[in-house]
Amino acid sequence: MIYTVTLNPSIDYVVEVQDLKLGTLNRMERDLKLPGGKGINVSRILSRLGAENTALGFLGGFTGSFIEQFLNKESVRTDFVQISGDTRINIKLKHGEETEINGLGPKIGPDESAALLHKLSTLNGEDIVVLSGSVPPSLGAGFYERLIAVCEQTGARFVIDTTGEALLRALEHRPLLIKPNHHELAELFGVTLESKEDIITYGRKLLEKGAQHVLISMAGEGAFLIAGDKVYHANVPSGTVRNSVGAGDSMIAGFVGTLAQGGDLLEAFRTGVASGSATAFSDDLATGEKIEQLKGQVAISQWS
Ligand SMILES: Nc1ncnc2c1ncn2[C@@H]1O[C@H](COP(=O)(O)OP(=O)(O)OP(=O)(O)O)[C@@H](O)[C@H]1O
Numbered sequence: 001m002i003y004t005v006t007l008n009p010s011i012d013y014v015v016e017v018q019d020l021k022l023g024t025l026n027r028m029e030r031d032l033k034l035p036g037g038k039g040i041n042v043s044r045i046l047s048r049l050g051a052e053n054t055a056l057g058f059l060g061g062f063t064g065s066f067i068e069q070f071l072n073k074e075s076v077r078t079d080f081v082q083i084s085g086d087t088r089i090n091i092k093l094k095h096g097e098e099t100e101i102n103g104l105g106p107k108i109g110p111d112e113s114a115a116l117l118h119k120l121s122t123l124n125g126e127d128i129v130v131l132s133g134s135v136p137p138s139l140g141a142g143f144y145e146r147l148i149a150v151c152e153q154t155g156a157r158f159v160i161d162t163t164g165e166a167l168l169r170a171l172e173h174r175p176l177l178i179k180p181n182h183h184e185l186a187e188l189f190g191v192t193l194e195s196k197e198d199i200i201t202y203g204r205k206l207l208e209k210g211a212q213h214v215l216i217s218m219a220g221e222g223a224f225l226i227a228g229d230k231v232y233h234a235n236v237p238s239g240t241v242r243n244s245v246g247a248g249d250s251m252i253a254g255f256v257g258t259l260a261q262g263g264d265l266l267e268a269f270r271t272g273v274a275s276g277s278a279t280a281f282s283d284d285l286a287t288g289e290k291i292e293q294l295k296g297q298v299a300i301s302q303w304s
């Protein structure tokens with residue numbers, strides 16, 4: 001079974017304003033309220049791909065109830081720790097370009113964090129845990145390390161989608177997958193990546209530091225998968241980008257869901273890319289049908 005962990009879920013309040021003017025009243029053309037947070041997005045796509053999963057993390061208040069009900073209506077299984085604070089609301093403002101304003105997130109108390117660690121301690125070696133997204137400030141920057149330690153005790157494999165020090169510290173624990181985009185990869189090493197060869201050189205370093213598979217997404221410019229001594233490249237399908245929120249999460253879901261269902265590495269890569277693009281071409285996250293449709297447009301070749 002796959003478990004996703006979203007420490008800091010959100011309602012994503014998607015607001016479309018045609019001609020945004022700061023310092024005055026603007027009226028919305030359209031708005032949309034969606035359950036958000038990276039692990040939750042992974043869970044929604046996994047369910048659409050038929051991959052059994054449970055969404056874990058913290059939810060509280062009226063915003064938390066909205067998310068739980070929405071997920072349950074989509075038949076996403078949930079087992080969140082209920083907290084006393086209100087789950088945050090993140091604003092996704094579409095005004096020709098996309099501007100995001102993400103909340104800090106509620107305070108998580110010691111009993112609440114202990115309850116999540118306890119849930120994870122019941123997993124086993126058959127399970128995969130996807131750890132995604134920001135950590136609420138009250139949990140402290142090292143909280144992912146505590147979750148990884150529990151995964152290691154149970155034998156569950158883990159995927160981590162975070163940035164900076166937290167990602168680097170996770171590598172020695174041999175994550176099944178990490179998925180930086182090329183900008184995050186450059187930031188991790190404090191370098192400028194001038195060419196595809198540079199991207200591969202630094203991607204390989206993440207493998208050397210412990211990651212089992214490294215996916216490097218480059219938005220509309222394709223993606224690399226680095227595994228063992230092989231590097232594969234995928235093109236991305238063409239289409240009209242409507243929304244980039246959750247494209248990376250969809251890619252992770254497509255990859256991990258395929259592996260968990262017994263698919264091979266290249267099929268996982270293909271499904272990952274198709275899932276990311278299918279979300280980029282949709283208002284909400286991708287549907288299973290759209291992902292299937294796009295898979296045929298993803299060509300994978302061995303790069304080196
Ligand atoms: N312009 C695009 N055209 C086609 N596919 C895209 C485009 N942008 C994103 N995607 C798809 O989504 C995947 C992930 O995109 P990206 O590299 O932007 O990751 P990310 O930065 O983690 O995404 P997010 O916007 O969710 O943070 C890509 O590999 C690709 O499959």
Ligand SMILES: O=P(O)(O)OC[C@@]1(O)O[C@H](CO)[C@@H](O)[C@@H]1O
Nearest residue numbers: 010036037038090102133134246
């Ligand atoms: O603040 P974080 O946890 O870094 O990111 C949260 C978030 O921006 O990521 C998801 C898209 O990947 C959205 O659903 C959500 O609003």
